Structures are given as C-alpha cells and as structure tokens.
Amino acid sequence: MIIEVNDLIKRYKDFLAIDHLNLTIGDGELFGLLGPNGAGKTTLVNAILGLTAVDHGTINVFGEALSTSERAIKKQIGLVPQDIAVYPELTAQENVTLFGKLFGLRGEALRKGVADALEFTGLTDIRNKKPSQFSGGMKRRLNIACAIVHKPRLIIMDEPTVGIDPQSRNYILESVKKLNDMHCTVIYISHYMEEVASICTRIAIVDKGRIIAKGTQEELGRLIEDDQVVSVGVTAPDYSIIEKLKRLPAVKDATVDGHTIRIVLSERKLNAVLDTFLEEDLTITKIETNTPTLEDVFLTLTGRALREGAQ
Template sequence: MIVEINNLVKRYGDNLAVDNVNLAIKEGEIFGLLGPNGAGKTTIINLLTGLTRFGSGEVKIFSHKINGHNGKIKKHIGIVPQDIAIYEDLTAAENVTMFGKLYGLSGNELRERVGQALAFTGLDERAKEFPKKFSGGMKRRLNIACAIVHQPRLIIMDEPTVGIDPQSRKHILNSVLELHEQGSTVIYTSHYMEEVEQLCSQIAIMDQGRIIAKGTREELKELVSSEEKIDITLTGANYTLVEKITKIPEVKECSLGEDKLTILTAKNSAIIGRVIDIITATGADVLSMEVEKPTLESVFLTLTGKTLRD
C-alpha cells in the first residue's frame, strides 16, 4: 500500500471534520475521493500532507508513519491544491523552477524536468509569460506543472478542475490518465461524479467526515441497484408487444408510451436479444435504445438521501 489511513479523527472544536476514516490506496491506482463540498476531502488531503495535525489515528505513506516534518516523504509527493497556488509575478517557468528546487532538483536535471512539466501541461510555449496574463484553465495547468516537476510517486489532486473551461478540463483529465500510465499513483478528489467515474479505479464516497462507501465503480453501483431500465424508441408498436415482453421472466414491468417502450428488469438479466426478437416479430421498428444503469450520483443519493451538489 502506498497510503494507509487507520482510524483517523480530526476535530475543529465541536465539529468532527474527519470521523474515524480508514483507507488503503495501492501503488499505481487512481483513487477517487468523492463527496460534496464540506465532506472532509480537503481535510484528509491536509492531514496527508502534514498541513493539519490529526487528533488520533495513524497515517502511513510509503510505509512511513506521518509525524513532524516528513521531508523525505514529501520529496516523493506532488500536491495540486484546490485553490490555485502560484506566484503571478514569477513567469510560468520560474514558478515551476522554484518548486523544482524546493523538491531538491538542480542543474540540468532541473532544467529538463521543468521543460517536461511545462510541455506536459501544454504551457511550454508560454514558459516566459507571467500567469497574470493566463486564463483560469492555464493557471490550473500551471498549478499541476508545479506539482509534477519532480516526477513524484504520489500525486494528490484536490478538485483540480473547479471553475475552468471544458477544453482545459479535458486537458487536465487526460493529464491525470497519462500520469497514471507513467506509473504515478493519483489521489483525486472531486464533487463531480462523472470525473471520478471516468478516471478512478477505486473510489471512496465521503459525507460529513465519514467514508460511507468504497470500492470499484461497479462495486459501488452494486450497493444500490437491483434493477435496470431499458428505454426503446420505436415505430409501429402495439399492445401485443407489451404483453409478450411482460411474459419474459426477468421483466418486472413494461409500459408503452406514444413511441417509447420502457422495460424494468432485474440487474444484468441479459434480455435485450429476446426483446429485439419480439419487437421484430410484431412488425415494429427500433429507432434507438438506451440501457439506464445506476450512476455514482444515484449511489450517493441512495446512501445519503441528498445529491452531490446539495
């Protein structure tokens, strides 16, 4: 395990910000921490990076317990903070160089890594420009470049796509996948479930300081769903069709609208082939078909009774 968190507790006065959290993150994973604002994601990141002292529990990174300064551990971690943390009065290259030096790089190695980090984030042609001239998305990318200049084993990204344009967002998401392919372990926090769903192999869902569920995407969806809904748009349908489909044992419910057939079945029942055969046999034509499966949003809704953006 690259990160182990055991029984972690953090209080701010009467507020229990992190409530007995246990997590284990394997090397090479993209681990998603999903939860609404105020769920405790950033507090966990701050505890991992030593910015905040924890009340009780244990945190191990690279099998070393976190306590005190942890300089040797920090050398192999890159942090992309939620708020953009760069100097507007240093050029893009100077920002990345400064962080490279703080991570212990020097000489040719430093120059090479700075070039690579800027190229990776698509800022190599703007290296000598000041970030105050950059768009929000470019600043976010520079924020990432500063975190990866030393090619860390563990990259922690705290909501890196907040408030940016779709193009920069796409660039950042692709960057995360690329970093993962290069062998880095990534901890990715977000309240955008589609990002976590797209990127992360392991996901922990947080709410009110607690981990309320964790596992792979599929495992999480398993938690909440025993049904699938199939929507078929068609022409030439009649009520005989509904009768025949309802007779399929796995079908729980079937209804026909103006030009839409809705079927509710047991999960993973694999009835689509049989349904298509029936439709064809009755002389109707299928225009489109959609199988609606549970999302992480619906998982969160089921587990907490509220949406991620509440």
C-alpha cells in the first residue's frame, strides 16, 4: 500500500474537517478524490503530508508512519498545490532547479531531472523565461514540473487545472495519465467530476470530512444503477414544482438548471412526474433520460450538487 489512513479525525475548533476517515491507496493507482469545496480533501492531503496535526487516527505512507521517517517519505512525494507555487523572479529552469536541489538532487541527477521535468511539461523551449511571461496553462505546467523533478513515487495533485483553458486542461490531464503509466501513483483531487471520471482508476467521494463512497467509476455507478435521471425542458420553470416533485415517492432529488429540470428517480416511473408537470400547466419542450454520472452519484448520496460548494 502507498497510503493507509485509519480512523482519521481532524477538528478546527468546533468544525469537524475530517470525520473518522479510512482510506487505502495502492501502488500505481490513479486515485481521484472528488468532493465540493470545503469537503475536507485538502485537509486530508495536509494530514498525509504531515502539514497539519491530526486529533485521532494513523497515517502510513509507503508502509511507514510519517512521524518516524518524515524526510525519507517526503523525498518520494511530489505535491502540486492548488495555487501556483513558483518564484516569479526565477525562470522556469531556475525554479525547477531550486526545487530539485531542495529534494536533494545534485550533479547529473539534478541536471537530468530538470531537463526531464521541463520536457515532460512542454516547457523546454521557454525554460529561460519567467513565470510572469507565461499563460495560466504554462504556469500550471511549471507548477507540475517543480513537483516531478525528483521523479517521485507518489504525486498529489490538488485541483491542478483550476482557471485554465480547455487545451491546457487536456494537456495536463494527458500528462497525469502519462505519469501514472510511468508507474507513479497519483492522487488527483478535484471538484470537476468529468476530469476525475476521465482519468482516475479509482475514486473516493468526500463530503463533510467523510468518504461517502469509493470504488471504480463503474462500482460507484452501480450504487445508483436502478436510478434514472430525467431531464425535462420547460419554457418557464416554476420553482414550486421542485417541492412537489420531491414529495413524490419515486423522486430522490430534483434541481433546476436554466430551463431544464433534472430529476433523479429511484424507480422507473415517469407517469407521476409528468402528471405533476401537467398539473402545474408547464409547457414541456423536451424529455431526456440519462445514465447516472458521478455528479448524479454525488447528488444522490449528498443531496447537493458538486459545485454548490460547502454551503
């Protein structure tokens, strides 16, 4: 096992950030941590890296407790923080070199590590430029290069695609898969369901400090396989219909998104739903039935959309 977390509890005064959390991540996995903002994902990462003291529980990384061999463990981990954490006054190459030195690399290993990291992230040609001259996507790639210069066994990526264009996002997602193909274990943290769904081999859904579901995408889908998701287009959505729909025995959840009302049904019984629309005298423009996605799994398990955040 690369990571074993047992019965972890972390409190910030009265706020329970991690609530009796258990987690194991195996060697070579591309593991997704999915959850809304404030769910406890970053706190969990901080605990794994020893950056925050925990109130209860144990964490083993590479089979060892962090407290006993912190430096040796950290030498094998690369963290890609959520915010860009590079020095703006240093060039891309100088940034990667400095972090390489701080990971303990010297001489030829350092030179090769820097060259490989820049090559991997596609920054070789602009290695002598400063981050201030970079686009958002290039800065994100440099953020990654600084974390992989020492060729770590475990890479933790915390929302590495926030605020970048689709092209850069695809580049980064492809890079993550390549890293995993190079036998590197990756923990990919995001609240973008589609990213996690597209690259991760196993996923844990985190909410309110707890893992509410984990498994492969298929395993998670099976949690609500009997459910049906129906999208009903209406000309003028009336919010009062949501309450009426939620009162129906077959409806697990109902939300409004523009002119579309999305309904999760526990049984494939559409009649009562359509009757409600007719009672409300709403004009239906389209009806679609969908296979449940990770978003639907999250919605079903928590009653909230992923991007509603911690509210």
